[in-house]
Amino acid sequence: MKPQTLWTIVGTATAGVAGILMRQTLKKTFRYGVFEPPVNPDRDDIEWRQAILWGAASGMVVGAARIVGWKxxxxxxxxxxxxxRGQRLLARLED
Known part of the structure; x- marks a missing residue:
């Protein structure tokens, strides 16, 4: 496996897991503090304010978590x- 391929797999997996965990954490935080997060912001019973607030908050938090995951x-x-030991492991994976 090429080093670039290994990095892509590890980086993407870490960033994805971090994003999922932060989104779940944000959902729980919103339920206790602000409002129930909208499942579908297009529904008629969801106010504009709630849809925009949820979209902005989840976008920022998930984006930041993905960057932290990559780092x-x-x-x-x-x-x-x-x-x-790590060099030996990577040598086996890169073959």
Whole structure:
């Protein structure tokens, strides 16, 4: 496996998991504090304010979590490349 392919898999998986976890956390926070998050903002019973607030909040939080996920994956891969055991593992994966 090429190093770029490995990085793409690790980075994307980490960023995806971070985004999913933050979205679930945001849903629970909204339920307790503000309002029930809209499942479908297009419904007639959802106010514009709620739809826009939910869209902005979830977009910012999930976007930030994905960036943090990429950075954590990058740091982890760098740390793995520095260690002797990590170099052996990566050599096996890259073959």
């Amino acid at each position: 954590v994956a990058s740091a982890g891969l760098r740390r793995t490349r520095r260690s002797h």
